[in-house]
Amino acid sequence: MLDSSRPAVTARPDAPARGSVPVGARLVWLLGPALVAGVAYLDPGNVASNMTAGATFGFLLVWVVVLGNTMAWLIQYLSAKLGIVTGKSLPELLGEHIRAAWARRLFWLQAELVAMATDLAEIIGGAIALNLLFDLPLLLGGFVTGSVSMLVLLLQGSGRQKSFERVIISMLVIISLGFxxxxxxxxxxxxxxxxxxxxxxxxxxSVLLAASILGATIMPHAIYAHSALTRDRFSVRSEGQTSRRLLWATRWDVTIALAIAGTVNLAILLLAATSLQGVAGTDTLEGAHAAIGQALGGVVATLFAIGLLASGLASTSVGAYAGAEIMHGLLRMRVPLVWRRIVTLVPALIILGVGVDPTWALIMSQVVLSFGIPFALVPLVWFSSRTTLLGEFRNRWYTTVAGVIASVLLVTLNVALLVLIFAGA
Known part of the structure; x- marks a missing residue:
């Protein structure tokens, strides 16, 4: 659903001058933040959830993938718009509006747990991919994945925003081809x-897997990160640029990113439903990789493993970026991205070291993410509908209604999931 509000924002002074280059070239220059945030929708948790859903229930949960991607379009656009119009990220706005220090710390704690669940999925996914490709032990593979992600994060930490985006988008291409x-x-x-x-x-x-798919599709840390990415990209403003240009480009950015993510996520589920349903051992990524090799050949299996590796490397970098922004906005602390990467790497390495089934850990991490969605989504819808923050550029009434409906659906699913879990305990 499109939002017709048009905030008065401008572009960087080093952007191509209007009329000096074709419209298409100007649009390409403005793309990027959503494509980076969109990598979060293609992390190893998505792969595990969609692969397990397809192998276990066939085509039953196709509608969950489609619904999740539709809601994600609206959510990511609102997050991007919030960063462009206010010049602040969602965590920064939360930090300003939650006055009590204890409440900010509690909110930060749940957001931090979500960020750690994200890191868990991404490091484990990279470790599994390295094991499949090079037979590396899972613990060593997790360490290698975390180390490479630090190198990617150095680009963002040094202020080379466009270089960071190019690296992540290149990995997005590899992920898409692989899956x-x-x-x-x-x-x-x-x-x-x-x-x-x-x-x-x-x-x-099936309800558990649906919650896992939604937790992997509508990622809380992607909501936090997207507002920060647009804030950072368009923080320097100059005269002569119109608000229509940036929001128009942002809609294209979000549409392209979510079209790619939705197509790939659906492809993963369809692959499992078509080629892996009923095949023994496909409840793990290792088993799915072996089954893909038997059904479709070694080349396809290798491409799948390469896609999984790129997924882990790219998404863990975006997750660490989001985690640092969450801490800055809510606790008003700046921690270097590399140090944050080291701290959040530890839980994943512990799980790999003690021998927990990695695919099960991936799926459960996505369930944890699904419970973090309302804490990011409800404030996003509220902030973006407020005249005091966005003025004439606030959400139209139908946009707010759509956001409320998405919030209610997600919260209802999570409550149902809790009832089912405790009823079966």
Whole structure:
């Protein structure tokens, strides 16, 4: 759903001058923040959740992927708009409006747990990929993934925003090719896909996987990060630029990013539903990789593993960026990104070291993320609808209604999930 508000924002003075280059070139210069944030929608947790859903329930949860991606478009656009119009990130605005220090710390704690769950999924995913590609032990693979992500983070920490974006977007291309290859070679039937668009569940396990898919699709840290990415990209303003240009470009940015993410996520589920359903051992990424190799050949399996590796490396860098912004906005503390990376790397290495099933850890991390969604989404909808913050550029009434509906749906699913978990305990 498009929001027709048009905030008065401007572009950087080093942007191409209006009329000096074609419109397409000017648009390309403005793209980037959503593509970086969109990597969060293609992290190893997405792969594990969608692969398990397809292998276990076939096409049953196709509708969850589509619904999640539709809601994600609106959510990411609101986050980007908030950063552009106010010049502040969502965590910064939360830090300003939550007056009590104890309340800020509690809010930070839940957001920090979400960020750590994100890191957990991404480091474990990278470790699994390195094990599949090079037979590295999982603990060593996790250490390598974390170390490489530090190098990527150095670009952002040194202020080379465009270089950081180019690296992440390059990994996004690799991720897309790696995960989409299988479904291109062995496409599903159109009737089966259409049948999966009918909303329904089949028992508590399907609800658990639906919550996991939504937690992996609508990532709380992506909501926090996107407002910061647009703030950083367009923080320097000059005269002669119109608000229409930036928000128009932002809509394109979000649309392209979510179209890529949604297509790839759907491709993962369809690949599993078409080629892996009923195959023994596909409840783990290692087993799925082996099954893909047997069903579609070693080349497709290798591309899948490469996509998983790129997914872990790219998404863990974005997750660390979001975590640092959360701490800065809520606790008013700046911690170097590399130091943050070291601290959040420890829980993932511990889990890899003690021998917890990595695929199970990935799926459960996405469930944790689903519980963090309302804490990011509800304030986002509230802030973006306030005249005192956005003035004439606040949400239109229908945009706010759509945001409220998304919030209610997600909270309801999480409550149902809690009931099912404790009822079965």
């Amino acid at each position: 989409a290859a299988g479904v291109v070679i062995d496409p599903p039937s159109a009737a089966s896909v259409a049948g999966g668009l009918v909303p329904r569940f089949e028992g508590p396990s």
